[in-house]
Amino acid sequence: MRLTRLQIVRAIDLSRTTTAASFLQSIVVDHSMTAGQFVYVSDAGLGNVIVYNVACDSSFKVHVPVGPCGQQDVMYMAPVQADVLDMAAGRGTARYRRLYVTYLSSCDMIYIPVHVVDETTVGLPTVNIGQKPCKMIVLGTDRGSVIYFRTGSDTGEILSWDVNKLFRHENFRSVQRGRRSRIPLMVTAGFQGYQWSMESNYIDFLIGDIGCLGVSTRIEPLQIRDEYPDDPCSNTVPMRCGQGPTTTTAAEKVGPNRKKIKESSGTIGVNKRPTSTIAVGQAP
Helix, strand or coil: CECCCCECCCEEECCCCCCCCCCEEEEEEEEECCCEEEEEEEECCCCEEEEEECCCCEEEEEECCCCCCCCCCCEEEEEEEEEEEECCCCCEEEEEEEEEEEECCCCEEEEECHHHCCCCCCCCCCEEEEECCCCCEEEEECCCCEEEEECCCCCCCEEEEECCCCCCHHHEEEEECCCCCCEEEEEEECHHHCEEEEEECHHHHHCCCCHHHCCCEEEEECCCCCECCCCCCCCCCCCECCCECCCCCHHHCCCCCCCCCCCCCCCCCCCCCCCCEEECCCCC
16 A cells, blocks of 8 residues: 555455465565565464465465464564575575564464575475473564564563574563553564564553553653563463463453453454455555
8 A cells, every 4th residue: 555645556365375264463575686575474263374476466375383382373473684604605694584483372483484485486394493481472573683572471571582593591682671551562663773662551451451541552762771681581481382371461360340361462453354355555
């Protein structure tokens, strides 16, 4: 959509890769100088990432396994650029595009090597890099090699992980302390390369405990701190294979105006009706 003219530039038909059981959740648009423009859509209902080639009007599916523990629910996608040693090409370290994917209630972190996709690609592999040290609710990326997330704890602390480092909890960086009145929903790169975070009290709104101030959302530059906590996952109960995550969140507390509900981080606002057509935005 061209926002300045409120004009739809292109519509993508996903009926070839979706069914009545599809549950489309998020969309990522990736532009490559060599391969063109590709759209990635998460279909949590079928456990697939739909890869759509804009230039060729073609698409295929990449299945994302749940793994030995957890369940298939909210699917997060995070496009990054990873530095990979490429001795075969004689270039030393090369920057490759990857699409990291994980489920809210799964144990594993997976990536799809999207740097190899082109107009002839009809399938892509998935690479499992290991089990998550704790629950990870993905918030966004810096459009480079850093993924921002939170663990689902009451503090709402924003953490980050550089994909060029080993996937271990000691490499998780504490970026910004959370506010008890709001939880972080999204982190994205914005004007002049600054990282911006969006926080809201929507969880309290859903359970009817927002008080007289009502619903509020705050967007501000991310206050990045240079700190590596001893154990950034200490606020959560470790996941046990076969049982999924056992984290207790603020939404599960019981108070005067509260009632018990399931962990809903990342699931609110998702349309559960089958969807087969979406529009792709294009800057003016």
